[in-house]
Amino acid sequence: MKNIKPIYWVFLIALLGSLLYFHTRDFGYSADDGIYSHFNRVTKQGLNNWQELFEYGSMNFIQINPVNTSIYRPLTLLTFAIENELTGEFSAPVGHKVNIVLYALVLVVIGLLLVHLFELKKLPIWLALLVLLLYAVHPIHTEVVASVKSRDTLLCSLFAFSAILIWSKAGPKPSVLIQILAGILFFFSLISKEESIPLMALVAGIGYFFYNKSLMDSIKGVVPFLIAVVVYMGIRAVVLDEASTVYNSMINSVLYDAEGGELIATNLYIYLQYIKLLFFPHPLSWDYSFSQLTVQTFSNPMVWLSLIFFAGLIYFAVKLGKKRDLLSFGIILYLATFSIFANLSKSLIIGSNLGERFQFVPSLAFCFLVCYGIYLLAGKYAQAKLPLIFGIIFVPVILAFSWKTVDRAKVWESNYTLSKSGVETSPKSWRTHMFYGDELRQLGAQIRRTNPDSAEIYFKEAVAELDNGYEIIAGRVGVSQFLGSLAESYLGLGDSTKAISILEQSTRENPSSSFAFVKLGYVEMSRNNIPKAEEWFIKGLRAPDPNHFALYKALGTLYDKQNENLKAIASFKKSLEYGPDREVSRALGFLYFQEGDEQTARQYFPEDEEIDMEEVRFVKDMKLANLAFKEEDYTTAFEGYESIVPRFEEYGGEEKYPSFYGAFGETLIEVGDTLRSKEYLLKAYNLGGYQGVVCTNLGxxxxxxxxxxxxxxxxxxxxxxxxxxxxxxxxxxxxxxxxxxxxxxxxxxxxxxxxxxxxxxxxxxxxxxxxxxxxxxxxxxxxxxxxxxxx
Missing domain, CATH: 1.25.40.10 (Tetratricopeptide repeat domain)
Structure with a gap:
C-alpha cells in the first residue's frame, strides 16, 4: 500500500462499492420513480420545455395531483429531461446505470476528502480508506442507489461534497475564486435536493477541528455556503406556493398522533432505531408506517435508553469539542446531518416515520466514529496488535455488509418485488400490505385474459393483503384510495356485489375521487341496471372536484347504448370540452349520422369518409359489442357479435375490422362455445392480425x-x-x-x-x-x- 497512491485506493473502493449494485443495471421502475420520469409532464418532453423545471415547484409536473408546493429540485429534473432527450424515451435500466455511476463518483469525492482530512491530522491513510470502505458497502444505502428517483440524493451529495473538497483543499484561507466556485457547487447541490443544508456544519467542523481555527473564524468560513443557501431559499420562496394541504395524518407519520411528551418519546424511540440500523442493518424496509412504528411514551425502557444515549452524545460532543477531539467532530457531523430528518417539532414533521435513505450522509459520520474510535482504543491498549484487531473486526463486517447490500438491492427490481418485500420486513405496516395488494391486483388483471385460473389466485391474494392493510388502520383514518383496488380485486373474482359495496364506501370516504363513481356506473351497466348506472355518473358530476371528461364520456356511452341519441350527443360534447378523444369524436359523428344531421357529423369525420345509415347502425352495434367485450361482459358481447355476423362482409369484413374474428373467438370461449371459438380464432390466425392473443387462445x-x-x-x-x-x-x-x-x-x-x-x-x-x-x-x-x- 505504501507504493500505491491513496487516490488509486479511493478509485478501487469506489469501483467496489458501485459494483455491489451492478445487478440493478437492468431493473425496472419502482416506488416513486415515475414522478421524475414517466409520470412527469415536462421531463417526458425531453428538453422542449426544460425552462419550466426552474419556474415551478418540482411537484407541479406530476400527472396525478400536481401542486406547486413542497420541493424545488429543478437540477435533478433537468437530468431526467436530458436523459429522455438523449435516449428518445425513458428507460428504467438507463436510470439505474446513472445511479450506479453517480454512487461511484460520490464515493470518489468523499474518499478524496477523507484522505485530505486525515493527512491534515497526520492520521494513517489506511484508516481514511477503511472509513470509505465501510461507508461504500453499508447496506443502509441500498434505497438511495437502487431507486432511480433517489438520483436527487446522489446529485445533492456529489455537488455538496465536491464543494467542500475544493474549499478544504485550498487551505485555511481559500481564495475568493475558490469560495465562489464552492458556493456555486453547493447551490447546485441545493437545487438537486435541499438536504445538503446541514453540511455547512461539516465546513465549520473542518475549520475548527482540522485547521485549528477559532470557533468564530470557523463559522465565518461557512459564508460562501450560507450565501448559496440564502439564494436558494429566496428562489424557493418566490417559486413555490404556500402549501394548501399537508400530509398531516397518522398514515404518513405516527408523530401526527403524538402530543407533548408522546412526541418527544416517539422521536427518541425512532432515533434509536436509526442507530440500530447503522450497527445492524437487518431487516431493512422501504416503509415503516403505522403500526410498524407506533406512538411511544416514557414508560418504554427503550425511550429512556435513547435519551441517555443521545444525551451522552451531546455531552461528549461539547466536552471533547473543547479539546478539538475528532470524536466530537464525528458526533457533531452525525447530529447535524441527521437534524433535517429529526421531526423536532410539529411544524417540522417530514411525513415519514423512518427512512433508510435519510441516513445516506449521516452514515458517513457513523463510519468515521466506528473506525476512528476503534483505532484510538486499539492504539491505547494493544498498539502492537492493531492490524490483527482491525482484521478480526472489519473483515467479517465488510463481507457481511457487502452480501447484505447485494441481497437487499434485489428487492428494487420492480414494484412487485419491492412491495412483496415490504410485507415481509414490515408486516405490521398498513402501507406495505396496501401496495402489495394493489400490485397483485394489477398482475391479476394482466393475466386474466390468457390464464384465468392463475389470475384468480392473484385476485384472492390481493383481497387478503388489502384487507390486512385496512385491518391495521382499523378505522383510525381513511385510506380510500385503495378501496378502488379492493373493489377491482373482487370484480376479478366475479363478486360484483362485494365490489359495489366497497365502491359505495369509497364514494362516501373520498367523494372527490371520480374513479369509484365511474366504476360503479360501468358495473351497473354490465348488469344492465341502466337507471342505477346513470345515477352514479350524475352523482360523480355533483361530487367535489369531479373528473368531468371521464364522467361525461361514461354518460354518453350509457345513453348511446340505450339509443338515447340526443342525451348521448350532449354528454359526449361536454366530455370533449375537457379534452380531445378520438373515440368520443367518432361516437358523436355516428350519432349525428343516426339523427340525420350529416353536416354536423362531418365535423367529426374526415371529409372523404363515406358512411350510409345502415353502416352507421352496423358500426354502432359493433361498437357496443366491443365495449361489452372490453368490460368483460361476454354475454352482451356475444349477443352483439352474433347480430353482426350476417352483415359483417357487407360492411367491410375482415379488411376493415381485422380484430373482429379474434374478439368474437375469445368471447365464444368465455360463453363456452369452444367449437365455434376455434373456427373464428383460426380465421383471425389466418388473417394475420391480433396474433399474440389469438395464438394463446388457440393453444x-x-x-x-x-x-x-x-x-x-x-x-x-x-x-x-x-x-x-x-x-x-x-x-x-x-x-x-x-x-x-x-x-x-x-x-x-x-x-x-x-x-x-x-x-x-x-x-x-x-x-x-x-x-x-x-x-x-x-x-x-x-x-x-x-x-x-x-x-
Missing part, C-alpha cells in the same frame, strides 16, 4: 379441449415469438406443454426464461423436478433450496 383450446399437445406447443411458442402482454404466463403454458410432449430439455430452458421474468413457486418447483429428472443434481439442489426458503 389453450388445443391443450385443454383437443388434447393436441404438439399443436398447443406450436401455438404457445408462436405467441411468445410474436409478443404477448403476459410473457410469464405464456412461458409457463409453453413449458407445461413441452413437459407433456416429453421435451424435458426444452421445458427446462423455457422455465428458466420464466424464472427470469418472475421466479414463482410454480416455476421453481418445475425447474427442481426437471433438473432432477435430467440428472443435474447441482441445479436441482439449488431450486430445492429456493423452494424451502419460500415455505
Amino acid at each position: 389453450v383450446i388445443s391443450y385443454f379441449y383437443d388434447k393436441d399437445y404438439e399443436k398447443a406447443e406450436d401455438y404457445f411458442a408462436e405467441a411468445i415469438d410474436i409478443g404477448v402482454s403476459d410473457l410469464y404466463s405464456s412461458l409457463v403454458n409453453l413449458g407445461s406443454t413441452q413437459i407433456v410432449n416429453g421435451k424435458e430439455e426444452d421445458a427446462r430452458e423455457t422455465f428458466e426464461k420464466a424464472f427470469e421474468v418472475r421466479p414463482t413457486v410454480t416455476v421453481v418447483r418445475n425447474l427442481y423436478l426437471l433438473n432432477a429428472n435430467l440428472g443435474d443434481p447441482e441445479k436441482a439442489e439449488y431450486y430445492l433450496s429456493l423452494l424451502q426458503q419460500n415455505q
Whole structure:
C-alpha cells in the first residue's frame, strides 16, 4: 500500500462499492420513480420545455395531483429531461446505470476528502480508506442507489461534497475564486435536493477541528455556503406556493398522533432505531408506517435508553469539542446531518416515520466514529496488535455488509418485488400490505385474459393483503384510495356485489375521487341496471372536484347504448370540452349520422369518409359489442357479435375490422362455445392480425379441449415469438406443454426464461423436478433450496 497512491485506493473502493449494485443495471421502475420520469409532464418532453423545471415547484409536473408546493429540485429534473432527450424515451435500466455511476463518483469525492482530512491530522491513510470502505458497502444505502428517483440524493451529495473538497483543499484561507466556485457547487447541490443544508456544519467542523481555527473564524468560513443557501431559499420562496394541504395524518407519520411528551418519546424511540440500523442493518424496509412504528411514551425502557444515549452524545460532543477531539467532530457531523430528518417539532414533521435513505450522509459520520474510535482504543491498549484487531473486526463486517447490500438491492427490481418485500420486513405496516395488494391486483388483471385460473389466485391474494392493510388502520383514518383496488380485486373474482359495496364506501370516504363513481356506473351497466348506472355518473358530476371528461364520456356511452341519441350527443360534447378523444369524436359523428344531421357529423369525420345509415347502425352495434367485450361482459358481447355476423362482409369484413374474428373467438370461449371459438380464432390466425392473443387462445383450446399437445406447443411458442402482454404466463403454458410432449430439455430452458421474468413457486418447483429428472443434481439442489426458503 505504501507504493500505491491513496487516490488509486479511493478509485478501487469506489469501483467496489458501485459494483455491489451492478445487478440493478437492468431493473425496472419502482416506488416513486415515475414522478421524475414517466409520470412527469415536462421531463417526458425531453428538453422542449426544460425552462419550466426552474419556474415551478418540482411537484407541479406530476400527472396525478400536481401542486406547486413542497420541493424545488429543478437540477435533478433537468437530468431526467436530458436523459429522455438523449435516449428518445425513458428507460428504467438507463436510470439505474446513472445511479450506479453517480454512487461511484460520490464515493470518489468523499474518499478524496477523507484522505485530505486525515493527512491534515497526520492520521494513517489506511484508516481514511477503511472509513470509505465501510461507508461504500453499508447496506443502509441500498434505497438511495437502487431507486432511480433517489438520483436527487446522489446529485445533492456529489455537488455538496465536491464543494467542500475544493474549499478544504485550498487551505485555511481559500481564495475568493475558490469560495465562489464552492458556493456555486453547493447551490447546485441545493437545487438537486435541499438536504445538503446541514453540511455547512461539516465546513465549520473542518475549520475548527482540522485547521485549528477559532470557533468564530470557523463559522465565518461557512459564508460562501450560507450565501448559496440564502439564494436558494429566496428562489424557493418566490417559486413555490404556500402549501394548501399537508400530509398531516397518522398514515404518513405516527408523530401526527403524538402530543407533548408522546412526541418527544416517539422521536427518541425512532432515533434509536436509526442507530440500530447503522450497527445492524437487518431487516431493512422501504416503509415503516403505522403500526410498524407506533406512538411511544416514557414508560418504554427503550425511550429512556435513547435519551441517555443521545444525551451522552451531546455531552461528549461539547466536552471533547473543547479539546478539538475528532470524536466530537464525528458526533457533531452525525447530529447535524441527521437534524433535517429529526421531526423536532410539529411544524417540522417530514411525513415519514423512518427512512433508510435519510441516513445516506449521516452514515458517513457513523463510519468515521466506528473506525476512528476503534483505532484510538486499539492504539491505547494493544498498539502492537492493531492490524490483527482491525482484521478480526472489519473483515467479517465488510463481507457481511457487502452480501447484505447485494441481497437487499434485489428487492428494487420492480414494484412487485419491492412491495412483496415490504410485507415481509414490515408486516405490521398498513402501507406495505396496501401496495402489495394493489400490485397483485394489477398482475391479476394482466393475466386474466390468457390464464384465468392463475389470475384468480392473484385476485384472492390481493383481497387478503388489502384487507390486512385496512385491518391495521382499523378505522383510525381513511385510506380510500385503495378501496378502488379492493373493489377491482373482487370484480376479478366475479363478486360484483362485494365490489359495489366497497365502491359505495369509497364514494362516501373520498367523494372527490371520480374513479369509484365511474366504476360503479360501468358495473351497473354490465348488469344492465341502466337507471342505477346513470345515477352514479350524475352523482360523480355533483361530487367535489369531479373528473368531468371521464364522467361525461361514461354518460354518453350509457345513453348511446340505450339509443338515447340526443342525451348521448350532449354528454359526449361536454366530455370533449375537457379534452380531445378520438373515440368520443367518432361516437358523436355516428350519432349525428343516426339523427340525420350529416353536416354536423362531418365535423367529426374526415371529409372523404363515406358512411350510409345502415353502416352507421352496423358500426354502432359493433361498437357496443366491443365495449361489452372490453368490460368483460361476454354475454352482451356475444349477443352483439352474433347480430353482426350476417352483415359483417357487407360492411367491410375482415379488411376493415381485422380484430373482429379474434374478439368474437375469445368471447365464444368465455360463453363456452369452444367449437365455434376455434373456427373464428383460426380465421383471425389466418388473417394475420391480433396474433399474440389469438395464438394463446388457440393453444389453450388445443391443450385443454383437443388434447393436441404438439399443436398447443406450436401455438404457445408462436405467441411468445410474436409478443404477448403476459410473457410469464405464456412461458409457463409453453413449458407445461413441452413437459407433456416429453421435451424435458426444452421445458427446462423455457422455465428458466420464466424464472427470469418472475421466479414463482410454480416455476421453481418445475425447474427442481426437471433438473432432477435430467440428472443435474447441482441445479436441482439449488431450486430445492429456493423452494424451502419460500415455505
